[in-house]
Amino acid sequence: MIPKPLVEQISRSSSSSLDTNSSFSEFDSVATTPPTSFTTSPSLGGTPDSMYHEFQDSLPVPFFPASLDQSERNGPQLPQYLPQLPNNVTPTEVAKQDLGTPDNWVNRNPELVRLTGKHPFNSEAPLGVLFEAGFLTPAHLHFVRNHGAVPQVNHEMAAKWTIRVYGLVEQEITFTLQELQERFPVVTLPVTLACAGNRRKEQNVVQKTLGFSWGAAGVSTALWTGVYLADILDYVKPIRRQAKYVVFEGGDNLPNGPYGTSQRLSWAANKDRGMLIAWAMNGLPLEPDHGFPVRVIVPGQIGGRSVKWLRHIEISDRESQHHLHFWDNKMLPTQVMPDQARAEKHWWYDPRYIITDLNVNSAIARPDHNEKLYIDKTSDIIASYPVRGYAYAGGGRRVTRVEISLDQGETWTLANIKYPEDLFREACHQDSVYGSLDLTERDTSFCWCFWTFDVSHDILASCDALMVRAMDESLGFQQRDMYWHALGMMNNWWFRVAIHKTVNDDGKIVLQFEHPTLAGTAPGGWMERMKVAGEDITKPVFGENGKDLRPRAPKPQSDDVCLTKPGVNRKITLEEFKAQNHQQPWFVVNGEVYDGTPFLKDHPGGGDSILLVAGEDASEDFFAIHSAEGKIKLAEYHIGTLVPSITQEKPIITHSDGSFLERSRWKCVRLCDIKQINHDSYLYRFALPEADQPLGLPVGQHVFVRLRRQDTGEMVQRAYTPVSQQGAVGFIDFLIKLYLPSALTPTGGKMTTGFHQLRLGDSVELKGPLGSFIWEGQSTALWKEVRMTVKEVGMICGGSGITPILQVLRSILQNTETETRVWLISANKTEQDILCREELDTLFATHGMERFKLHYTLSVMPGVWPYSVGRLNDVLLAEHMPRPSDHGLILVCGPDAMISHTVKPGLQNMGWDVEKSLVVF
Numbered sequence: 001m002i003p004k005p006l007v008e009q010i011s012r013s014s015s016s017s018l019d020t021n022s023s024f025s026e027f028d029s030v031a032t033t034p035p036t037s038f039t040t041s042p043s044l045g046g047t048p049d050s051m052y053h054e055f056q057d058s059l060p061v062p063f064f065p066a067s068l069d070q071s072e073r074n075g076p077q078l079p080q081y082l083p084q085l086p087n088n089v090t091p092t093e094v095a096k097q098d099l100g101t102p103d104n105w106v107n108r109n110p111e112l113v114r115l116t117g118k119h120p121f122n123s124e125a126p127l128g129v130l131f132e133a134g135f136l137t138p139a140h141l142h143f144v145r146n147h148g149a150v151p152q153v154n155h156e157m158a159a160k161w162t163i164r165v166y167g168l169v170e171q172e173i174t175f176t177l178q179e180l181q182e183r184f185p186v187v188t189l190p191v192t193l194a195c196a197g198n199r200r201k202e203q204n205v206v207q208k209t210l211g212f213s214w215g216a217a218g219v220s221t222a223l224w225t226g227v228y229l230a231d232i233l234d235y236v237k238p239i240r241r242q243a244k245y246v247v248f249e250g251g252d253n254l255p256n257g258p259y260g261t262s263q264r265l266s267w268a269a270n271k272d273r274g275m276l277i278a279w280a281m282n283g284l285p286l287e288p289d290h291g292f293p294v295r296v297i298v299p300g301q302i303g304g305r306s307v308k309w310l311r312h313i314e315i316s317d318r319e320s321q322h323h324l325h326f327w328d329n330k331m332l333p334t335q336v337m338p339d340q341a342r343a344e345k346h347w348w349y350d351p352r353y354i355i356t357d358l359n360v361n362s363a364i365a366r367p368d369h370n371e372k373l374y375i376d377k378t379s380d381i382i383a384s385y386p387v388r389g390y391a392y393a394g395g396g397r398r399v400t401r402v403e404i405s406l407d408q409g410e411t412w413t414l415a416n417i418k419y420p421e422d423l424f425r426e427a428c429h430q431d432s433v434y435g436s437l438d439l440t441e442r443d444t445s446f447c448w449c450f451w452t453f454d455v456s457h458d459i460l461a462s463c464d465a466l467m468v469r470a471m472d473e474s475l476g477f478q479q480r481d482m483y484w485h486a487l488g489m490m491n492n493w494w495f496r497v498a499i500h501k502t503v504n505d506d507g508k509i510v511l512q513f514e515h516p517t518l519a520g521t522a523p524g525g526w527m528e529r530m531k532v533a534g535e536d537i538t539k540p541v542f543g544e545n546g547k548d549l550r551p552r553a554p555k556p557q558s559d560d561v562c563l564t565k566p567g568v569n570r571k572i573t574l575e576e577f578k579a580q581n582h583q584q585p586w587f588v589v590n591g592e593v594y595d596g597t598p599f600l601k602d603h604p605g606g607g608d609s610i611l612l613v614a615g616e617d618a619s620e621d622f623f624a625i626h627s628a629e630g631k632i633k634l635a636e637y638h639i640g641t642l643v644p645s646i647t648q649e650k651p652i653i654t655h656s657d658g659s660f661l662e663r664s665r666w667k668c669v670r671l672c673d674i675k676q677i678n679h680d681s682y683l684y685r686f687a688l689p690e691a692d693q694p695l696g697l698p699v700g701q702h703v704f705v706r707l708r709r710q711d712t713g714e715m716v717q718r719a720y721t722p723v724s725q726q727g728a729v730g731f732i733d734f735l736i737k738l739y740l741p742s743a744l745t746p747t748g749g750k751m752t753t754g755f756h757q758l759r760l761g762d763s764v765e766l767k768g769p770l771g772s773f774i775w776e777g778q779s780t781a782l783w784k785e786v787r788m789t790v791k792e793v794g795m796i797c798g799g800s801g802i803t804p805i806l807q808v809l810r811s812i813l814q815n816t817e818t819e820t821r822v823w824l825i826s827a828n829k830t831e832q833d834i835l836c837r838e839e840l841d842t843l844f845a846t847h848g849m850e851r852f853k854l855h856y857t858l859s860v861m862p863g864v865w866p867y868s869v870g871r872l873n874d875v876l877l878a879e880h881m882p883r884p885s886d887h888g889l890i891l892v893c894g895p896d897a898m899i900s901h902t903v904k905p906g907l908q909n910m911g912w913d914v915e916k917s918l919v920v921f
């Protein structure tokens with residue numbers, strides 16, 4: 001059936017109040033007051049049928065996008081045997097993020113995940129939400145890919161919108177949308193669009209590509225209504241043998257000209273390929289984000305070929321010359337690094353690297369990321385979990401199998417696939433909005449399909465990961481390995497979901513699922529977690545079982561960063577390596593030797609962390625905490641290779657006096673108590689493995705604490721000094737001031753946030769001792785391996801800087817045989833911030849004034865207060881620190897700014913030689 005011409009309706013609608021608004025701002029204001037709506041028309045009867053006819057008759061052409069009209073609208077209903085239209089809920093407000101942008105008039109769903117900040121708008125729905133919406137995606141959950149601002153098109157402009165068809169044709173012509181509708185059969189096709197960047201985040205975690213981070217929801221399906229491009233081409237008659245391409249141009253205004261791309265004429269002219277010039281989506285006008293008033297739809301190809309806001313169709317002897325036709329939607333060879341791609345134009349102009357058809361792809365939507373499954377072992381019924389997800393292929397090819405692996409790719413089992421698209425093949429549906437919705441004679445598959453795979457809870461609980469792969473009619477299938485390339489597009493390696501198993505207090509097994517990544521900038525997923533842990537995420541191994549299945553590479557891989565320096569080929573023997581002076585530390589990473597001396601001063605983790613690994617294999621620590629930048633830096637210090645026979649023998653120094661700490665080995669301790677000390681500080685007590693075990697930490701030294709963030713999976717480590725008394729056995733106490741996420745620091749302190757997440761029973765790892773200073777007692781200190789007699793000790797601490805100093809203070813004062821005297825200033829913001837005040841005051845009461853001079857200063861004006869007010873300054877230092885002397889030493893711990901701007905100059909003014917007498921913790 002050819003739909004009846006809608007001329008009458010056009011003239012009717014042009015007399016409506018909407019049409020009299022010509023400027024955009026007026027239009028916008030009208031948009032928020034809905035016109036007489038379809039659904040509230042008084043003539044509407046109660047039955048869906050009468051509603052349906054009413055709908056058609058009042059349809060203005062071209063009609064309004066839902067978001068410019070009212071929030072809940074749906075296209076005409078479909079017969080019951082077809083997949084039903086989703087509920088379209090488009091907000092009637094402009095989101096905050098869009099206010100300062102050129103898109104400050106587009107109403108968008110705030111639930112969408114924004115992938116490129118505020119502007120331009122690129123977004124996808126949360127994967128679980130997209131999936132639950134079903135076969136047809138409502139406009140408010142459909143992914144959006146805009147290279148720039150959305151062209152502002154109001155009703156009047158839409159009515160006058162023309163598409164010019166020109167070039168190598170017998171008959172050039174310009175169509176309005178009405179004319180297209182009148183002249184050609186109106187058709188509707190269900191089509192899945194997927195951006196070529198779908199799943200790019202996974203590539204970005206392996207190594208940053210030139211593109212932003214799509215999750216697995218850069219794919220959506222809708223009913224698209226328009227006319228066949230093939231019919232238009234028939235009408236304009238391309239000139240035979242000359243015309244080769246059909247070039248489309250959009251109405252958006254981008255820095256390098258409008259968006260445009262092209263199709264081969266032979267494909268475009270073939271109705272089987274289903275290319276449409278479309279004005280409606282799910283029976284409603286296109287949303288501004290999806291091309292209002294008209295766009296191209298190219299089924300089976302990447303979304304990038306479906307030009308939105310279509311202005312021109314040129315029939316040409318050459319492909320599109322538009323900037324983004326060349327500089328986007330390419331799959332460059334994997335050897336071409338991003339910088340090289342930017343610099344070398346020829347890659348982009350090589351026709352072999354263009355992407356047209358989609359490749360076969362699939363993803364797991366259920367279980368969702370972080371979903372939890374509680375397993376009830378007591379029940380007799382063997383419960384099962386339906387693992388579910390989507391799959392799609394390109395070029396009209398059907399997905400012919402979806403397989404699931406529960407053993408990390410060793411064996412695969414078929415999942416059950418449903419093809420909702422096939423329901424449209426059973427009968428033809430026609431009406432004046434959809435025109436003819438007829439797949440009865442089509443063999444092409446242009447839509448995603450859904451698969452299900454039931455796994456019994458028992459089996460699921462014994463798995464470390466779920467993996468899916470699909471195959472299409474051409475027997476193309478998803479590979480185990482990622483094809484990483486500079487644009488990160490068409491990523492379709494196996495989709496893997498990690499499974500974490502824990503046992504609850506009540507003995508229940510809890511499974512928690514972890515997707516590879518989260519869309520956009522959101523942290524999380526096993527890829528980031530394993531990368532931080534130094535694992536090779538391009539060959540991921542899940543859980544203990546995975547290790548048996550595929551033995552790990554012996555050495556941790558280092559992303560794509562080269563850890564060696566070109567030209568360095570010195571061979572270093574273990575003897576030579578070991579004989580190196582530890583003040584000029586050499587260490588080994590992956591069998592290569594590095595000289596850390598030049599970096600002692602600037603290392604972000606402090607020089608101590610380098611001194612600590614002097615003469616040792618630092619591979620494990622290095623990979624646990626370093627980013628690509630750290631790795632690039634490391635290569636600068638490469639001096640040679642440890643000769644092979646010796647690298648196998650890992651030099652480890654362990655001491656055997658029964659004490660806990662080891663300098664070259666991380667050891668676990670379990671959190672056994674948490675006490676709140678003040679508004680932001682807590683005392684964390686960790687149990688050592690043995691109840692009577694000494695810690696093995698000399699006074700004045702520190703330990704490294706390492707923990708895994710429970711939210712991000714990131715490994716973080718810092719040096720701390722415990723506050724437990726010297727000689728305490730079986731436990732270690734840390735006093736931690738928490739820097740939690742706040743309005744000012746949205747991420748909070750990396751390490752202390754990690755502490756805050758710890759629950760009793762959780763463990764952290766310790767290693768040590770470290771530090772260049774030891775208080776040996778009896779007026780002696782060992783500093784940088786030089787022993788000295790110390791009779792006067794000044795101590796300056798800012799805030800939580802008291803902790804390393806406290807150990808020395810106690811040791812000095814508790815020893816009644818020594819005459820060493822101590823001066824201490826504790827600088828804080830408020831009185832509540834002073835840590836260990838009670839202990840300090842008690843020590844003062846016991847040992848003051850003769851041996852211990854104690855002073856406080858507060859930077860925030862207190863009420864009644866016997867000590868100083870104001871930041872630390874020269875006057876305070878002169879008054880409360882000892883005079884310079886040969887047997888004097890000053891210890892300081894606090895913020896860098898305080899040390900370099902106040903303490904050092906202040907002490908120098910007093911006559912101290914800070915090089916020789918100032919110990920900075």
Ligand SMILES: Nc1nc2c(c(=O)[nH]1)N[C@H]1C(S)=C(S)[C@@H](COP(=O)(O)O)O[C@H]1N2
Pocket residue numbers: 142143144145146147148193194195196249250251252259289290291302303304305306307308309
């Ligand atoms: N005019 C124009 N058309 C365009 C784009 C664009 O930025 N401008 N983006 C393209 C890309 S890369 C994709 S994936 C699809 C996305 O369509 P959607 O936003 O309707 O989902 O539109 C394509 N058409």
Ligand SMILES: [Mo]
Pocket residue numbers: 145194195196197302303304
């Ligand atoms: Mo795209």
